[in-house]
């Protein structure tokens with residue numbers, strides 16, 4: 246009998262998790278392996294979470310061994326092999342950026358400490374809750390015994406949005422498109438880089454052959470996609486954010502395929518001029534549960550300016566949370 250993989254998820258009664266938990270339980274993240282879900286919420290959401298657990302039960306997922314719920318991270322994270330930190334404090338009307346950073350700072354310092362104390366030795370932590378990069382940096386800095394490389398921030402949704410737009414433009418499914426990169430912060434400053442991307446192995450830009458579309462339509466469309474969805478539905482991205490979280494964790498655990506790469510916010514080692522210690526999105530390849538930044542890509546002036554602007558925003562966020570004493 247295999248021991249189940251313990252997957253901790255926060256914000257479990259929220260909108261993203263209403264898709265994500267069912268994807269995890271059905272095998273989209275870890276394939277054919279027994280799973281124990283360990284779900285964290287705040288006390289006010291516990292009843293709603295019980296309802297979600299009933300529905301998980303009613304799916305009779307063959308690999309779902311058990312579900313544990315609670316509002317204490319020190320208990321819920323016990324023995325976790327994987328943690329997906331989705332729950333965060335939402336920005337409310339009239340809130341300043343500092344208020345948002347400090348509200349989330351409290352959550353991610355506590356969760357970082359709890360992971361440090363009780364998670365399994367092989368823990369991997371993926372942060373979806375916004376501001377994802379800086380929340381991941383806060384958790385990482387509050388978990389001194391967990392290697393920094395075990396923390397990631399979700400930029401896969403930006404990557405998938407980019408792939409979808411390029412696919413539509415070329416009239417191909419996304420299966421044909423590889424080596425797209427998201428750089429920087431998961432915010433409207435993230436930079437979707439097509440210079441190294443390929444379609445059926447050929448450089449994608451000559452195939453698109455429309456620089457104006459890339460600069461004036463593609464980049465702003467991806468940057469504002471979250472807002473476009475809020476406009477249409479009244480809610481921020483749910484199923485697509487869940488899909489991106491599941492796909493990102495899947496690739497981290499099971500590896501990227503062939504010559505392709507993906508993107509994730511990871512701790513910088515100074516690669517591509519990104520200051521060390523920031524959690525910034527890079528092109529990464531995964532193997533054996535680890536990641537490696539793809540090296541040696543040529544960065545032209547167009548890309549440089551955009552990467553620098555997004556990284557500057559990450560530095561400002563880092564300085565703000567430092568001032569608040571969160572790292």
Ligand code: NAX
Nearest residue numbers: 256258259260261285286332333373374375399402481486
């Ligand atoms: P919801 O507000 O529907 O759900 C969040 C849940 O988190 C709530 O049920 C809340 O009770 C819970 N929560 C709050 N504090 C908690 C704590 N300390 N411990 C455990 N649970 C806690 O938001 P949802 O639409 O699910 O979005 C979740 C987060 O994802 C938000 O921060 C959102 O901004 C972020 N997103 C990130 C994306 C990305 O690509 N990185 C894209 C989608 C999304 O905007």
